[in-house]
Amino acid sequence: MSAGLRKSRITWKMVSTEAKLLLIGIPVFLWTIIPIYHMVLFSISPRNAATSGRLWPKEPTLSNFSFVFQQKHFYLDHFWAQLGNSLVIALSVGALTLAVSTAAAFAISRLKVRGGRTVMNMALFTYFIPAAFLAVPMYKTMGNYGLLNSQWSLILAMVTIASPYCIWVLKQASDKLPWELDEAARMDGATAMQLFRLVYLPLMVPSLVAVGTYALLLAWNEYLYAFLLLSKDSSVTLAVALGNFLAADDSPWELLMTTGLIYALPPAAIYYAFKRYMVSGLTAGAVKS
């Protein structure tokens, strides 16, 4: 009797807990998904059917994608070139940032280079300047260097913006490697570069993946610097091309959404592929409480 009572009470409590969780979960789901679903809906709807207010188009179609791939619109004349630009720039930024910041983190954390602390502070300072505030001075500077409209200007600017955080994360991670490993390697006869190549790099792979991906995505996603530093239609990135759709009121929104979806897919895929590294690597370094 009393056992039955208790049992029913627990069940009641469980039900109310589940209900409360759902009451939070459902709004969170809708809030998150609506702008994305809106984009997907447009990309698979025929030109005039998208605004019909239906949750799923009557005749879903991939024709928008074929329009984009065949560059069959004024705004899309350079789609493939721009996709290529985005890719080349993102990969270059990823590789360069990785090289620069790994070298610096190793020198600061493991070789204890004199002034390493100062360098770290300079990097941190750069990390904390909002990128938008550095954009105008950077634009003027690139003009002085004669790099405007060259993709190098965007690559170098993005390396500048990405590397401080990467150095910080890599330093945090490499500080955790046991110091005895370096000493053992020294006693085994390793030079500094042998230590770097044969011991440090293999052990840092997870952090290097996280940091490289971070820099790559940062460059791929960047809009402000890309539209300031690049201007020729054939040399801008896809991000700038998307922004250019805003120039006119009668923009082909379904094509814009389709292109946006194509543009958004690679970073999402990369994020999910490297989620394990990204979450632990980036959140651990982001805020040290």
Place this chain on the structure above:
Amino acid sequence: MSAVAIQAGDTPAARKSGGMTSWEKWGLILVIPYLLIFVVFVIYPVGYGLWLARHPESYTKLFADPIFFRTLVNTLIFVVVAVNVKMVVALFLSGFFLHTRWWIKALSLVFILPWAVPSIPTILSMRFMLNPEWGVINSAIFKLTGMDGPNWLNDPTLALSFSMLAHIWKSLPFWTLILLAGRMAIPGEQYEAASVDGASNWQKFCFITWPSMRSLFLTSTILSMIWTLGDFNSVYLLTGGGPADLTHVLATLGIRYLRLDQVDLSLASIVVALPLILPLVYFMMKRLSK
């Protein structure tokens, strides 16, 4: 003694050159690339920017521009309201995502999407949703009520609010993740001990969760404020600063002046923002470099 050992033992102390060991030399060589980047692309631009912004007239002109004060107010509202709403919601949601249910795990994968995808297409998607004539929101309003919906982005207050919502939509997942990590670091025994002592959920939050999270929460809030000050996309891509340049924030105002070829005003507006940023940066530097 073996041949190998002799070979090693006979190497003289030649590594000493100029009072530096080869390890110190390599240390220097390896930081030089970053130092070069720092000097060429941070020190020089910042110095050059300050030099271009040296004329007092730039500031008189800036202060005389009514848009500037509107922008300052907008920026403060953006930083204070958007960041605090976002952080409180993130703190709340981090507790929600702590629950172990299959559907919450699945939801967490979806929830991270705004952070994982670039902001341009998603913000443009929101912009189109808010379009007064063809957007889904007004279409729905028309269908339901037979009346035309408001012109959302044509009202400065609404437009700024939607910019803030876009900003929150984009960065909420990241901060929820950070605070979730903070919550997961709290030892479970503390909650078990509190349960044994008969604490309610609210008491557990007040006496266990919050004290351990306070420092992380404060640091996260400050960092989020710094980043929010630099959020160009949420405003520019949604409202373009309009209507009538009434929804600019400092991050977009500088670019607006630049496009109007008023470089001195552009840089002056950034310099004026420094008193707002530098204390926050100082706080973060203190926190992180100890």
Place this chain on the structure above:
Amino acid sequence: MASVSFKNIEKSFGATKIIHGISFDISDGEFVVLVGPSGCGKSTLLRMLAGLEPISGGVITIDDKVINDLDSKDRDIAMVFQSYALYPHMTVRDNMAFSLKLRKADAELTNTRVANAARILNLDPLLDRFPRELSGGQRQRVAMGRAIVRDPKVFLFDEPLSNLDAKLRVAMRAEIKALHQRLKTTTVYVTHDQIEAMTMADRIVVMHDGIVEQIGTPLELFDHPGNLFVAQFIGSPSMNVLKGTLRQADGREWVEALGQQWPSLTHAQARDGQSVHYGVRPTDITVSASGNGIPAKVIVVEPTGAETELLLEVGGAQLVVVMHGRTAVQPDDVVHLEITAEKSHVFDGTTEKRLD
């Protein structure tokens, strides 16, 4: 194989001097243990020998060659670290071969050396495993294998057993000792555990606060501790020490402490009335239930099987006695303590040096 010599070695970190001029020699093939409480400078001394820590003053030589300014890799020494410091991303084989690979030794020599070391340490079946797949004791052996492969002049061990559980530690102790007897390589071994020092060393260097307290064979240190610190540091359970006054009369000598007379040999340097520390090891006290000797009250009886440890009270102070075998003595019993004068140790009350 090689001899090692320390001459007036000093070490400062900033303004803090932590090693104050240490000198001693290690002869070819000797197994020397540096022992002392944590912070005594033993590890720092070892690391200076290893080339991991700059030398602030003095000279270290290996085979009469000054090595102060040599890089670690040029000193021809190998070290086993407390944390083992195995390269986590390399197999056991690659860990052991790493130093030879760096020295560009030819593959055949490397293989022979690694195989040889693996055979000595019973590592053959583990050669293709990664460190994370090994137990603590196996990792320890790999760390030693890495050192053996080098065939160095000197082996250095920095608290190599302190990460192992008690049982394994005893086993590895014997293994290291056996290894040394087989290879006869000069070895410097650092530990804070005096039992490790006693069981393994040819000679022990007892360090304390950056100086050497005493150097000697294990039994020399046990039987003739040069000062109070060594007397209390070496031996387990540690020596009973009582503060007292030395008395001489009729060519006899004893120490008055706790209201009792404690027998001692006569000391040439001693004078009547001198304040002293009187020491006697727990194993050197005989307990009898009735009869002569100093009366003591039993507080705790701790049988360990082969031995019985008694905690006793005399005049308000506590003494430990270890008896062979078992006893019928119960707490609150009064027993009598007998001590032979030859087994007593007397130290000066102020300098704490041994009286001879």
